[in-house]
Amino acid sequence: MILEDFIVIDKIGLFCRYGNFYLDPKEPVKQAVISHAHGDHAIGGNLNVYCTEATSLFMKHRYRKFAGGEFHIYNFNAVFDVNGVKVTFIPAGHILGSAMVLMEYDGVKYLYTGDYKLQPDKTCEPISFVEADVLITETTFADPATQHPAAEEEILKLNSTKSNIMLGAYALGKCQRLISLMNDHCTEKRILVHHSMMPFVKIYEQMGVNMKKYEMYDRKVMKNNPEHMVYIVPPMVFKSYFKAINVVRVFATGWKHLQSSHEIQLYISDHADWNDIIFTIEKVKPSQVWTNHGNGNYLKTHYEKSLVVKLLS
Template sequence: MLNQNEIIDDFILQTKIGLFCSYGNFYLDPKEPIVDAVISHAHGDHAVGGNSNVYCTKATSMFMQHRYKKFAAVDFHIKTYHEVFELNGIEISFYPAGHILGSALVLMQYKGIKYLYTGDYKLEEDSTCEAIEFVNADVLITETTFANPETEHPNAIEEIKKLNSVSANIMLGSYALGKSQRLIAMINQHCIEKRILLHHSIVPFGKIYEEMGISLGKYEVYDRKVMKNNQTNMIYIVPPMVFNSYFKAINVVRVFATGWKHLQNNNEIQLYISDHVDWKAILKTIEMVKPMQIWTTHGSGTQLKSYFESKLVVKLLN
């Protein structure tokens, strides 16, 4: 029977470069190029270019190669879900994280102890990525982006249906990778009168999704004439920088899809669609993983620490 003393307190350390496993001499989602990088998913705050060796899923490698071109990595070591591989003495395997296509929970085993790093993850249904698979672990290293008891994400389908109440054209701000593809699929399913136009920077990610066998439905590359000649039921999906630069755009209803309340300010419709776990989803994950300890990263874990006081060890890595 495992006891608390067998868990290695410094198995994962927070450094300025990122989460470091000194026992395996590798980083999880490093912020700077290093020799051995285990990357949970391809969002820019988790996957930088220039690493010597990148261990990740196929979809993650494809997104990184599109974004960073020849500077993506010296070598990609592509791993399938559930495949066990060894890196400098640590046994590692990936499980679907449900965040975006190719996103992975990273299970690390060392001296009989299982450490599970979540990266970013969500529990909600999403037809554009693999559904999360829970796996038991002794230590859960979880993101805490929305680890606040007051945060509860509304139903994403009910949120997307808000767009049906708008007949005018919509400029919809969305992250280019993951969120945009999820929105395209949801709009095609639940807002069937709408016609989707995509900013050119989003299109290649959609093509990779389709190459990986994910059907998004109908969309077109943005054409100014099309938008100008059709005054209703057009949705133009743009990345955040474009959305922010067109803050004076006329003849469109401005909407931004995010779980962050402060990013909903000044928008005519609030569209709360998040690809992260909220408070209840984190608690559900803990229930399913059954860890002896919880280590928190990517956000504040102070409220989790208070909630589990005297019940579970909660350690804040950042």
């Protein structure tokens, strides 16, 4: 029997009361199961952290000695126990090391997706599907009007200009995916990377990902080469350089409201869109869907006659 209170939400986040642990807590806790290393899912200071190896490396770089007390590292598909709940990490395809969290208790399976994507990405493990009784899915882009274009087609937009490009992107996941895409599809471009992003790129390589050609940003290189340079910078730098001259400003994101002022609109998202979420539900075959991190009302309406949809947030 599905336990309606197996996962509850409080000010700290998603709490599994039967296993006495949090999923991606917003504040430090004693027991934290972390889906992936983005800052809105993985904070420092937890006493016990359960995660994949890549996630641990990213967290230890970002938070240093405050990353966590003890890290319990598990490979994908390995079953482990947290206070009586069987837990398994399933590849989520979001960034390197990202995991969906399969929890089994009293014969019922609950699958927490964290963030996930279905599009191909050479820089991380592809998503894998398992069946579960309850799917707890993120709904960042759960709107029938939202359909992400293929990243391999979007990246070709950068070839439409010879001018140097300042490319805004998140330092973890998006940066590495863009480097890979440009190496494959924008071969005339020379890729420069902001210094703050380089440690994450190096961890990708440490974990066996072939990042191919890129180099640390050098002001002289950018100044002396007026064409075909792409300088990847994190969001804060992108915003602070809003008066930068002699560059085409581009920001890689699935959010339309962040694209309007840019000469080239680069719709590359690392989240599931509407069709991806529907496909995931078909593959997981749950009897209930619990929504989180976004608007689940469209899903509730879509499945009102065929599937129980509960809005957790």
